[in-house]
Amino acid sequence: MPRPPIDVPENGMIDEPGLRVGLSEGLAGARIILAGRYLCGSAALNPGAYQLRAEGGSVVLLDARAAVCARAQRLLLEPADAAGCAFTLPENSIGRNFHWQRTASQTFRGALTACCFEPGVLTLINHIGCEAYLEAVICSEMSPRSSAEFLKAHCVISRSWVLAQLQHRSHPRAAPDAAWTDAASHVHFDVCNDDHCQRYHGIGAVNAAARSALAATRGEVLVGDGGVCDARFSKCCGGITERFSTCWQDVDYSYLQPRPDCAPGTAEFIPPLSAEAGARRFIAARPAVFCNVGDRHILETVLPGFDFETSDFFRWQVTIAQDELRGIIARKSGCDFGDILRLEPLARGASGRIRALRIVGSKRTETVSKELAVRRMLSASHLYSSAFVVDTPGAGPVPNSFILRGAGWGHGVGLCQIGAAAMAHAGHDYRSILAHYFQGARLERLY
Ligand SMILES: [Zn+2]
Ligand SMILES: [Zn+2]
Numbered sequence: 001m002p003r004p005p006i007d008v009p010e011n012g013m014i015d016e017p018g019l020r021v022g023l024s025e026g027l028a029g030a031r032i033i034l035a036g037r038y039l040c041g042s043a044a045l046n047p048g049a050y051q052l053r054a055e056g057g058s059v060v061l062l063d064a065r066a067a068v069c070a071r072a073q074r075l076l077l078e079p080a081d082a083a084g085c086a087f088t089l090p091e092n093s094i095g096r097n098f099h100w101q102r103t104a105s106q107t108f109r110g111a112l113t114a115c116c117f118e119p120g121v122l123t124l125i126n127h128i129g130c131e132a133y134l135e136a137v138i139c140s141e142m143s144p145r146s147s148a149e150f151l152k153a154h155c156v157i158s159r160s161w162v163l164a165q166l167q168h169r170s171h172p173r174a175a176p177d178a179a180w181t182d183a184a185s186h187v188h189f190d191v192c193n194d195d196h197c198q199r200y201h202g203i204g205a206v207n208a209a210a211r212s213a214l215a216a217t218r219g220e221v222l223v224g225d226g227g228v229c230d231a232r233f234s235k236c237c238g239g240i241t242e243r244f245s246t247c248w249q250d251v252d253y254s255y256l257q258p259r260p261d262c263a264p265g266t267a268e269f270i271p272p273l274s275a276e277a278g279a280r281r282f283i284a285a286r287p288a289v290f291c292n293v294g295d296r297h298i299l300e301t302v303l304p305g306f307d308f309e310t311s312d313f314f315r316w317q318v319t320i321a322q323d324e325l326r327g328i329i330a331r332k333s334g335c336d337f338g339d340i341l342r343l344e345p346l347a348r349g350a351s352g353r354i355r356a357l358r359i360v361g362s363k364r365t366e367t368v369s370k371e372l373a374v375r376r377m378l379s380a381s382h383l384y385s386s387a388f389v390v391d392t393p394g395a396g397p398v399p400n401s402f403i404l405r406g407a408g409w410g411h412g413v414g415l416c417q418i419g420a421a422a423m424a425h426a427g428h429d430y431r432s433i434l435a436h437y438f439q440g441a442r443l444e445r446l447y
Pocket of ligand 2: 236237238239240261289290291416418419
């Protein structure tokens, strides 16, 4: 499927790009239900249930009576009628490697490629236009009851983010290194359908509010530093947004600079959070910022149901017993640290997120770098954020437990979803929301 490169045009516009979205990797087989007629090579497939299986180096498509319909290293299932056809994966896994992991039935539009890149392993890739992809993303990432301006802001950043991934695939030398983005880790497709990239959980929840937000912003992206912005977002910054380099590669962008999540001139005194004492004071406080939302109604309009399992994320606390922490760190690192004696933050980003954490054990001492690695190392799944301070109650060289007091949910870079929802609730339009979180970026219509 040919794609135009995603350069910011001097004048004129590009065609709407097509995307290759990875739906499933690493399984030996998958059930699939076709609603509408599909074409697979010379075979015409009637609506109904089918089975895809990796056998040796080939993909085999079987019908409900287990008769072979097609067999090849790569099978393309194309809808006979793009608007009317859809396919369902009844047992697809979502939230992979996160605490909300589960399987769900997901329905997609567009074409499907089933590939066998290594013997016995099936990879499923959805081919879909950018706007149809975004329609499902907007509904997967947040509640369709979100306010219109919040949805519009999210349309622009989700579009910018995914087009920035294509931009760096078509111009790899523009990237500082091969692992410039998370999506760069995908070899066979542009983005995956899960939290690792952006949630794309199918058309189940698509609704009129998302459609009209997309139509109002069609083709609009944020542009800065000579290209489409790598417009990051997370659930809740905790009070200050974070730098790119705290979380990913050691580069920073002019439009992703840390800033207090409040209207200009209204910030209460915020101590430098890179110093331990400043971080401690900040995390103990509840500053009046956009994402300090007490109104459950606003949260309900932002978070889809399954995120609501965790609602106290602006300031949070976790207590981990010595034995438990010792076990978790051993499992995550593959090393026996012995008793965990101290957790020492060595470096923090602008939002207080720990960039480097030294784990001092009775048998071993190591330093963990980058925000997500820190979050994952200390929890069976992962902590809400790496913006936390550590206390060890009681005396003695070996603590019985560790109390982590933290702020925010997610990496904190770019748009803060809870803060943006609160801004929209307070009457800001999407342009002013984007200008707040991506200072210096321009809004442009690419197609
Ligand atoms: Zn991904
Ligand atoms: Zn925030």
